[in-house]
Amino acid sequence: MILQCRDLVKKYYSKTAVNGISFDIDQGKIYALLGPNGSGKTTFMKIAAGLVKPTSGTITYKGNEIGPVTKKRIAYMSTEPFFYNYMTVADVGKYYNDFFEDFDVKRYEELIDRMELNMKDKSKTLSSGLAAKLKIAATLARKAELYMLDEPLNGIDIIARDKIITTILEAAKEDVTLLISSHLVDELEKIIDNAIFVKNGNIALMGEAEDLRVKHGKSIVELYKEIYA
Amino acid sequence: MLKLMKYEFRKQAFSKMVILLLVGLIELLFFFGIITDKSDVMGTAMGILTIFTFGALFFLAFESIITFSNDLKQKSSYMLFLTPHTSYSIVGAKVLAAAIQITLAGVAFFLVYSLDIAVLVGKYNQLEALKEIINHFLQEVFSLNIQFKDIAAVVAVIITSWISTITVAFFSITLSATFLANVKLKGLVSFLIFIALNYVFGRIVNMSLGKVYDVNNFNNLVMYYSLISLFMLCFTIITYIGTSWMLDKKVSV
Numbered sequence: 001m002i003l004q005c006r007d008l009v010k011k012y013y014s015k016t017a018v019n020g021i022s023f024d025i026d027q028g029k030i031y032a033l034l035g036p037n038g039s040g041k042t043t044f045m046k047i048a049a050g051l052v053k054p055t056s057g058t059i060t061y062k063g064n065e066i067g068p069v070t071k072k073r074i075a076y077m078s079t080e081p082f083f084y085n086y087m088t089v090a091d092v093g094k095y096y097n098d099f100f101e102d103f104d105v106k107r108y109e110e111l112i113d114r115m116e117l118n119m120k121d122k123s124k125t126l127s128s129g130l131a132a133k134l135k136i137a138a139t140l141a142r143k144a145e146l147y148m149l150d151e152p153l154n155g156i157d158i159i160a161r162d163k164i165i166t167t168i169l170e171a172a173k174e175d176v177t178l179l180i181s182s183h184l185v186d187e188l189e190k191i192i193d194n195a196i197f198v199k200n201g202n203i204a205l206m207g208e209a210e211d212l213r214v215k216h217g218k219s220i221v222e223l224y225k226e227i228y229a
Numbered sequence: 230m231l232k233l234m235k236y237e238f239r240k241q242a243f244s245k246m247v248i249l250l251l252v253g254l255i256e257l258l259f260f261f262g263i264i265t266d267k268s269d270v271m272g273t274a275m276g277i278l279t280i281f282t283f284g285a286l287f288f289l290a291f292e293s294i295i296t297f298s299n300d301l302k303q304k305s306s307y308m309l310f311l312t313p314h315t316s317y318s319i320v321g322a323k324v325l326a327a328a329i330q331i332t333l334a335g336v337a338f339f340l341v342y343s344l345d346i347a348v349l350v351g352k353y354n355q356l357e358a359l360k361e362i363i364n365h366f367l368q369e370v371f372s373l374n375i376q377f378k379d380i381a382a383v384v385a386v387i388i389t390s391w392i393s394t395i396t397v398a399f400f401s402i403t404l405s406a407t408f409l410a411n412v413k414l415k416g417l418v419s420f421l422i423f424i425a426l427n428y429v430f431g432r433i434v435n436m437s438l439g440k441v442y443d444v445n446n447f448n449n450l451v452m453y454y455s456l457i458s459l460f461m462l463c464f465t466i467i468t469y470i471g472t473s474w475m476l477d478k479k480v481s482v
Binding site: 046049050051052053067068069071072076078080081082083084085086095098099100 | 235304307311314478481
């Protein structure tokens with residue numbers, strides 16, 4: 001396993017976003033973190049990325065506490081736009097290149113081209129769809145060990161979704177792990193190895209996707225509907 | 230840390246360009262007055278420059294505090310806190326960048342004033358009187374036995390006090406983002422903490438040094454101001470460590 005969390009809790013005021021979850025993420029697999037808005041997916045990812053501090057419990061990546069060492073290995077893409085307003089698409093690449101040893105400039109240029117973005121465009125003037133593509137290009141241009149993509153298909157039109165999914169799958173290699181959160185379950189069904197269903201900050205169901213299908217006699221989409229309906 | 234500092238400068242570059250542009254315009258007005266020999270235009274330009282200097286230095290001093298506050302509140306904070314750097318490096322880069330910017334701005338304004346005065350002295354003979362006043366002032370200063378090291382000690386106090394103010398502000402803002410996150414009007418509360426901490430630190434300095442040194446005795450000037458600088462440095466270290474620790478262990482962005 002590479003990512004291990006035990007009894008992880010995160011409370012905001014009186015609301016509990018993550019309620020004592022424990023699970024492991026294995027290397028070289030594609031995980032879907034599933035659940036409706038407010039189920040705790042984003043909070044969990046932000047804890048693993050080091051942006052949010054847990055109220056209690058532990059989380060480690062290859063035995064290391066979340067911090068500068070793990071941030072070198074984990075590439076996180078948040079669901080919200082987060083680039084500085086002054087930045088152009090080219091500035092975003094320079095920034096990532098300055099801070100991440102695993103950033104591949106050529107790959108970034110290639111992805112920017114594929115996403116039909118312009119290096120001179122200001123990030124703050126991009127439409128929501130283009131801004132989402134920029135986040136994906138910057139994140140996937142890193143040669144990280146673990147990619148955590150929070151709602152990567154948000155804001156992406158139905159035509160471009162296949163292109164995004166193909167790009168995400170290009171990052172999936174034997175030693176690379178992907179953790180993708182989404183409520184667009186049908187888009188993920190065909191590409192995932194494992195599924196984790198999160199409900200009210202708890203794990204409602206988790207396991208290998210094929211095992212879940214066989215055991216419950218239902219697709220991941222049907223299981224999703226059953227759990228959250 | 231240098232790369233972090235680079236982006237701190239970049240984040241605040243726009244205001245520097247605006248200040249530079251405005252100083253350039255004021256200087257154009259001043260030199261127009263010199264060329265056309267219009268003393269009222271020169272006087273107006275110098276007046277605007279004086280007011281602008283105070284405004285600009287004040288703004289620059291607090292821009293770094295505003296930037297820090299935004300870095301904790303806005304989503305762009307992810308850009309900063311996703312980088313593989315410790316919170317000690319992040320806060321350190323912010324403090325150093327702020328110190329360098331305000332020092333450079335001070336030097337730049339000093340050079341602009343020096344240039345304007347040199348031009349005035351060179352152009353008008355009647356400004357001989359000004360030179361005499363300056364000479365007289367220097368003699369007065371030296372009769373008080375104030376030397377370069379005394380001036381250096383005062384400059385050191387100004388710089389360390391200013392850096393201490395910045396780190397106390399960082400500490401107050403971070404405190405409100407962590408332990409006071411549930412408190413209503415936390416912005417106001419963090420401002421009150423800032424005022425209270427500065428008051429407490431000021432009291433500590435006065436109580437510690439006031440009894441030992443007679444401020445009116447100028448023989449003690451260097452030692453007195455050196456000790457104040459030392460106190461400020463200690464306050465800076467305490468608030469810097471406190472801020473970095475809270476960011477590392479408690480703050481969620």
